[in-house]
Amino acid sequence: MKWNQLYICILVILTSVACGQELITFPDTQYEAYSEPVIKGRRFKHRDIIPLIDKLPTDLFEKKVLGQSIEGRDIYQVKVGKGPTKILLWSQMHGNEPTATMAIFDLFNFFATQDSLDPLRNYILQNTTLYFIPMLNPDGAERYQRRNALQVDLNRDALRLQCPESKILKAAVDDLAPHWGFNLHDQNRYSSAGKTHHPASMSFLAPAYDEAKSWNQTRTESMQLIVAMNAILQNYLPNKIGRYSDEFEPRAFGDNIQKWGTRTILIETGALRGDLEKQHLRKLNFIALLGAFQNIINHKFRKHSLEAYLRIPLNKGFLHDVIIREATMMKNGVPYILDIGFRHGEVNTKDHRGFQPHYSISDIGDLHNYFAYQELDASGLIIKPGKVYPKTFQHLSQLSDAQMTHLLKDGYTTVRVQEMVTRIAKLKCPLNIIGASSSPATNIDLGTDPPLILTKDDEAKYAVINGRIFDLAKEHLLEK
Numbered sequence: 001m002k003w004n005q006l007y008i009c010i011l012v013i014l015t016s017v018a019c020g021q022e023l024i025t026f027p028d029t030q031y032e033a034y035s036e037p038v039i040k041g042r043r044f045k046h047r048d049i050i051p052l053i054d055k056l057p058t059d060l061f062e063k064k065v066l067g068q069s070i071e072g073r074d075i076y077q078v079k080v081g082k083g084p085t086k087i088l089l090w091s092q093m094h095g096n097e098p099t100a101t102m103a104i105f106d107l108f109n110f111f112a113t114q115d116s117l118d119p120l121r122n123y124i125l126q127n128t129t130l131y132f133i134p135m136l137n138p139d140g141a142e143r144y145q146r147r148n149a150l151q152v153d154l155n156r157d158a159l160r161l162q163c164p165e166s167k168i169l170k171a172a173v174d175d176l177a178p179h180w181g182f183n184l185h186d187q188n189r190y191s192s193a194g195k196t197h198h199p200a201s202m203s204f205l206a207p208a209y210d211e212a213k214s215w216n217q218t219r220t221e222s223m224q225l226i227v228a229m230n231a232i233l234q235n236y237l238p239n240k241i242g243r244y245s246d247e248f249e250p251r252a253f254g255d256n257i258q259k260w261g262t263r264t265i266l267i268e269t270g271a272l273r274g275d276l277e278k279q280h281l282r283k284l285n286f287i288a289l290l291g292a293f294q295n296i297i298n299h300k301f302r303k304h305s306l307e308a309y310l311r312i313p314l315n316k317g318f319l320h321d322v323i324i325r326e327a328t329m330m331k332n333g334v335p336y337i338l339d340i341g342f343r344h345g346e347v348n349t350k351d352h353r354g355f356q357p358h359y360s361i362s363d364i365g366d367l368h369n370y371f372a373y374q375e376l377d378a379s380g381l382i383i384k385p386g387k388v389y390p391k392t393f394q395h396l397s398q399l400s401d402a403q404m405t406h407l408l409k410d411g412y413t414t415v416r417v418q419e420m421v422t423r424i425a426k427l428k429c430p431l432n433i434i435g436a437s438s439s440p441a442t443n444i445d446l447g448t449d450p451p452l453i454l455t456k457d458d459e460a461k462y463a464v465i466n467g468r469i470f471d472l473a474k475e476h477l478l479e480k
Contacts, residue, residue, distance in 0.1 A: 031283055034113065036105040041277040042098050043353045046073045046138035052105055053078060053134070057112055066133070067168045070149035073138040075168050080111050083127035085296060088178035088262070089289075090133040090169060093154050093185065093253070095140020095147070099269040099278045100184030103285035104134050110286075124290075127297045131176055136165055144352045156251040166253075173257055180225075180296060181262040182289070183207075183254040186278075189271030190320065190343065193242040194313030197371035199273070200242030201281060202233060202288070203315050205266040208248040209259035215306070222263045225295055227304035229265075230312055232291040236284055237272075243312040244268055265292075268315075273373050320362055320372040322467055327378035327454060329444060339367035340383070340444065342467045359467030360449045376469050381454040381461060385442050386413025392436050395419040396429065404431050408463045409472055413451030414440045430463065430470045 038044075038052060053063055053076055062079040069075060091100040111121060124130075135141055139149035147153050148163055157166040173181070191200040206222035208214070215223075230241050244266055249255050258264040267288070269281050295301040320341035328335050343362040346355035363370070389412040393399060396417050399407075407415070414432040421433050432440055432451040441450040452464040463470040 030115075030117075031106075031286065033115070034106045034110040034286070035283070036102070036109055039102050039105060040279075042096075043144055043355075044098065044101075045142055045353075046135060049101075049105070049135060050074075052108070056108055060112060061108070066172060067164055069137070069139045069165055070163065071139045071142075073142075075136060075138065075165065076134065077172065078108065078132045078134065079129065080108075080132075081125040081127075081129040083125065083129055083297075085128045085180070086131065086176055086178040087128055087180040087182070087293070087296065088131045088133075088172065088176055089182040089184060090136050090172075091184040092135045092141055093137055093165075093169075093183070095137045095142070096144045097146070097184075097186035097269075098141065099186050099282055100267065100285050101134050102278075102282040103289065104132050104184075106282070106286045107289065108132075110290075120290075120294075123297065124293050128293060130293075131172070131178065133169065133172065136169060142352065144348055144355075155253055156249075158253040158256045159251055169253060173260065173262065178262050181254075181257050181264040182292070183257070183264060183266045184285075185266065185268045187244075187268040187270045187315070190317050191242060191268075191270050192316045192318040192371065193240055195316050195318055195369070196239065196313070197319075198239045199319060199373075200268075200270045200313075200315050201237045201240040201272045202284065203242035203244045203268040203270060204229065204312070205244035205246060205254070205268070206309070207252070207254040207258045207264055207266055208246045209255060211248050213246055213248060218261060218263050219258055220306070221302070222258065222265050223306060223309045224304040225263070225292060225301040226265060226312070227308045228295045228301040229288050229292050233284060233288055236287070240272070241312060242268075242270070242315040243309070244315055318370050320367075320370060321359065321374065322464070322469065323367055323370065323372035323375045324378050324383065324452075324454070324464060324469075325367070325375060327381055327383035329383050338364055338383075339370075340364055341367055341370065341372065342449075342464075344467055357466065358449065360447050361445065364444070364446065374469055376454075376462060376464075378454055378462070381456050383444070383452055383454050385440075385444065385450040386432075386453040386463065387411050388414045388416070388440060392416040392418060396421050396425055396433065399431075404429070405472065407431065408453070408470065409460050411453050411455075411460055413453060413463055413465060426466070430465060430468075432465050 064077055065074045066077050067075055137148050152163050154165050157163050161167050193200045204226040206219050233241055254264050254266050321344045322342040324340045326337055329338050341363040342359045345358040347358050348355055416436050417433055418436050426433050441448040453460050454462040460472050
């Protein structure tokens with residue numbers, strides 16, 4: 001679904017400016033006024049956000065350095081608001097989980113703006129004091145990796161506190177004694193909202209504070225606020241909200257901060273079809289947090305029940321990127337009816353700002369109870385690895401769209417090219433492009449990515465190249 005179809009008329013945010021007052025609405029286009037334009041994708045770094053923090057107006061924001069990372073990068077805290085309720089939000093504890101960080105900078109722009117939403121803005125700032133740690137793990141962000149420069153998972157260092165980043169977060173919690181804490185993360189794209197075809201585009205958790213998963217007032221109120229946030233997001237992500245596992249992890253910050261007395265909410269941003277860079281999910285983090293601030297102030301979250309929280313479907317792992325269903329694979333002359341699933345990986349470029357996409361076979365067999373972002377009914381089709389075209393081309397431009405289609409229809413899925421081909425060009429091309437001395441995967445095995453042809457009566461019908469399905473009946477296959 002296109003975003004402009006999703007937002008036909010207005011964007012609704014639960015923004016009561018006083019307890020019991022009617023909701024405020026504003027056009028979807030108004031969000032764009034707050035979206036930070038410097039951050040346009042997931043792979044930004046510490047050096048990219050420093051100028052954004054520096055430019056925040058000092059008459060509204062208080063900025064300070066809490067300490068340094070293993071490699072000496074400053075870790076900042078940004079404070080805004082003068083209200084009695086203290087809310088601490090920390091993001092990018094894992095360096096490759098940046099969605100909420102983007103939303104935080106959008107929130108900074110929102111609070112720094114004066115416009116028709118001043119009643120909402122002032123209501124939040126007069127009733128809460130917000131403390132943000134936008135990037136807790138800058139060394140991990142530098143490499144776009146989960147762990148810090150010591151290869152420690154900071155979210156397993158809440159007790160031992162060996163890493164400076166962990167000590168910084170613990171000191172912030174101790175110094176501020178926040179009433180509320182938001183632990184902001186990303187989760188993998190294969191998390192599903194229950195045992196369904198819906199991705200868990202966002203998942204929530206009121207972390208357990210003991211092995212028994214007990215419910216005290218602190219955890220109960222965290223749960224109630226999650227139900228309120230779920231109600232907001234169902235307007236934009238229907239059936240795509242999940243509930244993260246509440247298995248107690250004694251080393252984790254969320255579990256311990258809940259135990260230490262702060263109402264703690266874990267937010268895990270997942271995936272949404274067509275939103276690889278998570279720009280739409282960034283917007284929904286913005287919406288969810290604004291809605292949470294309103295509910296905290298007006299206490300309306302307290303009307304929600306544990307039963308409503310438990311009705312949010314548990315995260316499951318029932319997704320692949322691609323599933324080819326009921327294809328016939330020949331082995332030693334014997335036909336086998338198989339489903340084949342593919343999942344997507346990213347191989348970082350040298351500077352970690354880009355990546356080479358890598359798809360590989362994630363499962364083979366009966367996948368009827370699994371789902372995918374893209375599926376193909378291959379009933380009655382023979383599936384096999386495609387052929388390598390015998391001629392080596394000097395550069396990719398020697399091949400026209402029509403020639404590529406013709407090659408695929410003849411069963412050729414791979415061509416060799418002398419000159420280096422960019423990642424973008426490879427992504428647009430319906431063929432598997434390799435170097436002059438390289439060879440493609442030729443077996444349908446787990447962990448491999450063989451370019452595949454699906455045929456019926458020896459006529460090629462579909463190709464599966466780099467995790468994408470191409471219908472060979474179409475006239476044009478090359479992406480523009």
